[in-house]
Amino acid sequence: MAFLRSLSRCLSRSFSTSAAAASIPSAGGGLSPTFVGREKPRVVVLGTGWAGCRLMKGIDTGIYDVVCVSPRNHMVFTPLLASTCVGTLEFRSVAEPIGRIQPAISRAPGSFFFLAKCTALDTESHTVHCETVTDGAGKTTLEPWKFKVSYDKLVIASGSEASTFGINGVKEHAIFLREVYHAQEIRRKLLLNLMLSDVPGISENEKCRLLHCVVVGGGPTGVEFSGELSDFIIKDVHERYSHVKDYIHVTLIEANEILSSFDVRLRQYATNQLTKSGVRLVRGIVKDVQPEKIILNDGTEVPYGLLVWSTGVGPSPFVSSLQLPKAPGGRIGVDEWLRIPSVQDVFSIGDCSGFLESTGKPTLPALAQVAERQGKYLANLLNRIGKAGGGHANSAANVDLGAPFVYRHLGSMATVGRYKALVDLRQSKEEKGLSLAGFVSWFIWRSAYLTRVISWRNRFYVAINWLTTFVFGRDISRI
Structure with a gap:
């Protein structure tokens, strides 16, 4: 009887319809758009590399809900990765779980981490199409689930290959x-x-x-x-x-x-x-x-x-497939504020992005320190936009963005x-x-x-x- 009562409570919680609970994805489902005035705006981050993790660490979760989509649930401290190959360091010493970098992902009702990859991007409807990653699932082959996530602000930080x-x-x-x-x-x-x-x-x-x-x-x-x-x-x-x-x-x-x-x-x-x-x-x-x-x-x-x-x-197949302006080398083209100028509310940082030729800025090297500083800058910029009331989709047109991003090696x-x-x-x-x-x-x-x-x-x-x-x-x- 105790087991049945426990199961009943779990089922009642599962079927209660709060906005956050309803947003847990199922096959063919996903996270629906947020309601202005009733919900916090949602920042969706694609990737858990240096850029994406530094962004999530600095984002103000009092302003935004954070949803991270990535094939791995940790960040790798790449400068020390070679040391793990020969036993100088253990593998877990260079891996930091995403839940430790941004605790809201594990605790806040509207923030999530999804072990998945992004397969397509619809900038008109502010939606990313995702597919779960199921490799390493054991002897039983799991079919990947497809779902959609609506965003108010999207940050593409999917790295390179x-x-x-x-x-x-x-x-x-x-x-x-x-x-x-x-x-x-x-x-x-x-x-x-x-x-x-x-x-x-x-x-x-x-x-x-x-x-x-x-x-x-x-x-x-x-x-x-x-x-x-x-x-x-x-x-x-x-x-x-x-x-x-x-x-x-x-x-x-x-x-x-x-x-x-x-x-x-x-x-x-x-x-x-x-x-x-x-x-x-x-x-x-x-x-x-x-x-x-x-x-x-x-x-x-x-x-x-x-x-x-x-x-x-070089650019990954996903980055190459996106119908977005490209910088030299096939990277996603961004302006001085790390925005993709041809679409609303989409930013790109890290190895997958580069300055458009029209900005007159040189191509930045694919280094951890570049990605980390871009993540920090963009977190501050998004916080600034959110505090000015521009956090929701299509609402940041008149917000003062402040100084552009400048990299100093x-x-x-x-x-x-x-x-x-x-x-x-x-x-x-x-x-x-x-x-x-x-x-x-x-x-x-x-x-x-x-x-x-x-x-x-x-x-x-x-x-x-x-x-x-x-x-x-x-x-x-x-x-």
């Missing part, structure tokens, strides 16, 4: 390094190859192939991963896999120069440091990727056991392993400024990123992981 440049076999055989599951896959593959190479009967050639780690792309991600991997080999593999320690090697392939945005002196320092650590640097262009080898444009064949691809980013940092790093504080490649390399830079790198980790909880995790790794070495369990 790794560029493959149309090269055959990249998506099938290479591993990208942009998400936590990418890092998990790299770690499992690396440790599997180490253990397989120690099995009796493996030929010398196969052992060399299994233990050859190839990184394509000499940007900060590729260099930092190569540095972490060389550290792992020197400090852990040589001690714990002594039978195969002479077979494991790292090759970094770059078409031009590594770390091309850094000062020339720092680039040379990084080259020397990586070479000392055993990383082989190859200048070349990948022409074809096959299951066990890649082929360069000069015909050179490079066998590999692990292939990590980090050659930059704070500098670049990258670690190259062995307690060495680079710090380049120049405003741009053409300007002069402070640049450092070595142990002091490594200390600055770690200190800066520790303070930038989103929450005190994760800062504590990261600090403990670093301390544990320093004292006991990396955890190389294949779980």
Whole structure:
């Protein structure tokens, strides 16, 4: 009887029709438009990257309801993602749940998080079409639910995708390094190859192939991963896999120069440091990727056991499909206030957006600090609009938007392993400024990123992981 009474209460709550309860999506349903004067205006955010999360952190939930639509329910602290691949950090240390970044999503009746992807956008009716993400649902295949969400203000912060440049076999055989599951896959593959190479009967050639780690792309991600991997080999593999320690090697392939945005002196320092650590640097262009080898444009064949691809980013298929003005590079075009000028109440921030050529502003780099500052700026702008009474759809035409967005570069940092790093504080490649390399830079790198980790909880995790790794070495369990 107690169970039946409990079930009855649940059903009565489910079928009671408050505006917030009725807005929980079902198959073919969704969130209907808000009522002016009776409900808070709704901000819909597409994406949980640096830009979207910083926006949600700064939005005033006393003014707006916040609805986030994303295929992942956490933000990834990408600068430290490479460290998780080799066990320097644990995966949860670099992932921050959305509910911690913006608690209203978990608590407020009109705010939600939907594990879904946006498939279409109707700017006339102020509606986004969504489809739930069901991968990883287990043995039972779940059909995705389709639903619609009406918005008063829409922020497209869906990020970008790794560029493959149309090269055959990249998506099938290479591993990208942009998400936590990418890092998990790299770690499992690396440790599997180490253990397989120690099995009796493996030929010398196969052992060399299994233990050859190839990184394509000499940007900060590729260099930092190569540095972490060389550290792992020197400090852990040589001690714990002594039978195969002479077979494991790292090759970094770059078409031009590594770390091309850094000062020339720092680039040379990084080259020397990586070479000392055993990383082989190859200048070349990948022409074809096959299951066990890649082929360069000069015909050179490079066998590999692990292939990590980090050659930059480009627009996602969703961004490319939107019938919106585009900036150079295929990004969504925005004006100085991060609005999409051809439609009402739609903004775009992060890697998926760029200034329209008509603004006269240069294309901003796809960096975390750009996205984070855009998110902070837009949160303040939306709060300003909401306080002025322009929060609901089509009601912000006469609101003073204030100063436009201005980006000022704070500098670049990258670690190259062995307690060495680079710090380049120049405003741009053409300007002069402070640049450092070595142990002091490594200390600055770690200190800066520790303070930038989103929450005190994760800062504590990261600090403990670093301390544990320093004292006991990396955890190389294949779980």
